[in-house]
Amino acid sequence: MKQSIAIIGGGVAGLAFAICYKKLGHRVDIYEHQPLSGREGLGFIMLENGVKALTTLGLYQQAVQSGYPLNQCKIRDTNNQELLCESILGSFGTTRKAFIDILLNEIPDDWLHFGYHFSHFEWDAGGQASAAIFDNGEKIKAELFLGCDGARSSVREQIFPNAPVSEIKVQELVSIVKDPTLVQALNHHFIKYKSNDGGLAVGLVPADNETVVWFIQYDVKKHHIAEKTALGKREFAYKTLSNWPHYIQRLLAHTDFSHSHIWKTQYLYPLPRFHYNNVVLLGDAAHALLPFTSQGVNSAMEDAIKLSKQLNNNFAEHLPMVLQQYSAVRKYRVEQYLTQGINLQNEFLANHHDKQKIPFAF
Numbered sequence: 364m365k366q367s368i369a370i371i372g373g374g375v376a377g378l379a380f381a382i383c384y385k386k387l388g389h390r391v392d393i394y395e396h397q398p399l400s401g402r403e404g405l406g407f408i409m410l411e412n413g414v415k416a417l418t419t420l421g422l423y424q425q426a427v428q429s430g431y432p433l434n435q436c437k438i439r440d441t442n443n444q445e446l447l448c449e450s451i452l453g454s455f456g457t458t459r460k461a462f463i464d465i466l467l468n469e470i471p472d473d474w475l476h477f478g479y480h481f482s483h484f485e486w487d488a489g490g491q492a493s494a495a496i497f498d499n500g501e502k503i504k505a506e507l508f509l510g511c512d513g514a515r516s517s518v519r520e521q522i523f524p525n526a527p528v529s530e531i532k533v534q535e536l537v538s539i540v541k542d543p544t545l546v547q548a549l550n551h552h553f554i555k556y557k558s559n560d561g562g563l564a565v566g567l568v569p570a571d572n573e574t575v576v577w578f579i580q581y582d583v584k585k586h587h588i589a590e591k592t593a594l595g596k597r598e599f600a601y602k603t604l605s606n607w608p609h610y611i612q613r614l615l616a617h618t619d620f621s622h623s624h625i626w627k628t629q630y631l632y633p634l635p636r637f638h639y640n641n642v643v644l645l646g647d648a649a650h651a652l653l654p655f656t657s658q659g660v661n662s663a664m665e666d667a668i669k670l671s672k673q674l675n676n677n678f679a680e681h682l683p684m685v686l687q688q689y690s691a692v693r694k695y696r697v698e699q700y701l702t703q704g705i706n707l708q709n710e711f712l713a714n715h716h717d718k719q720k721i722p723f724a725f
């Protein structure tokens with residue numbers, strides 16, 4: 364069957380695009396390789412631009428109600444001394460699962476095709492992708508293909524083979540705990556503890572009334588998780604944070620490390636553009652950013668809204684121009700996030716400066 368738009372990857376960018384395009388009166392089809400759309404993963408902070416995007420999608424109230432409102436970002440040292448306190452009023456924390464479920468709920472069932480792992484495109488003589496081929500043997504034809512398949516995008520690999528990524532300087536051990544008392548004690552604050560000699564930090568994100576997503580961020584030159592098992596992760600966490608403040612001891616005691624995962628943080632060097640003929644990239648597929656930015660989810664939604672609005676009514680006649688404009692506008696924006704992310708990473712790796720920066724890209 365020939366369709367107008369086939370979306371490859373049903374994570375944040377793919378689902379947000381589908382919702383926005385549906386609101387504009389169109390249909391799409393989403394091909395996702397998981398049996399149910401990318402709901403694994405732990406959680407994140409929705410920043411001002413993400414909140415704006417959710418408002419456009421009509422989902423802000425739902426998303427904030429299933430998450431946890433945040434009003435301040437605090438940075439403390441390991442003696443609990445406050446180094447920074449800034450308002451992040453309007454932001455909220457959420458689990459990835461709750462958030463993806465809200466997006467999924469907006470999409471008609473027959474638009475969603477699970478168990479489709481994209482393999483490659485077939486190209487016509489004019490250089491246009493004529494069909495997407497999936498590992499299950501299906502061949503899907505469409506006029507436009509959206510690569511929303513995340514940081515290790517196979518769609519990107521088709522149009523920009525071997526696109527370079529940065530070396531891994533920082534890793535994160537990300538965990539989740541159920542602890543309503545701790546959520547209450549955090550009092551709507553995102554708190555980040557930083558060691559004085561740099562290269563080690565712990566972040567606490569209240570993600571709903573009873574859940575805290577927390578992470579240990581560490582310089583891979585100074586710290587190492589010897590064994591990637593639950594026991595190995597637990598030993599690393601206890602050894603690394605043994606004298607850290609009270610909240611952290613509480614987190615250690617409540618965490619089931621079999622649900623913790625290690626995130627190797629890397630960014631994608633800027634691509635020349637986000638499209639090639641009738642294939643266009645959104646979200647991490649287009650611009651994987653460092654976690655210091657907290658812009659992965661937020662910027663993926665911005666991409667989705669920008670592209671869907673530009674495509675609306677301009678699809679048939681002006682596709683090349685629309686994709687070019689989308690690419691130019693979004694590339695400019697996310698390259699600012701990228702630069703801020705690299706600066707924040709450098710600051711994290713160095714010894715503490717007197718003046719702390721808020722740990723997000725805006």
Ligand SMILES: Cc1cc2nc3c(=O)[nH]c(=O)nc-3n(C[C@H](O)[C@H](O)[C@H](O)COP(=O)(O)OP(=O)(O)OC[C@H]3O[C@@H](n4cnc5c(N)ncnc54)[C@H](O)[C@@H]3O)c2cc1C
Pocket residue numbers: 371372373374375376377394395396397400401402403404405406407408459479480481482511512513514516517537645646647648654657658659660663
């Ligand atoms: C497992 C996981 C856990 C994460 N956890 C966190 C976290 O705790 N905190 C945080 O800040 N950020 C996290 N992130 C990153 C954050 O979710 C992304 O930056 C953000 O969602 C960007 O949206 P996206 O749509 O570009 O990518 P994603 O939301 O990652 O969506 C990509 C989708 O494409 C699908 N896919 C991949 N390859 C193929 C293929 N070949 N064929 C078909 N489908 C494919 C994936 O299953 C996924 O559903 C996580 C990402 C993942 C994948």
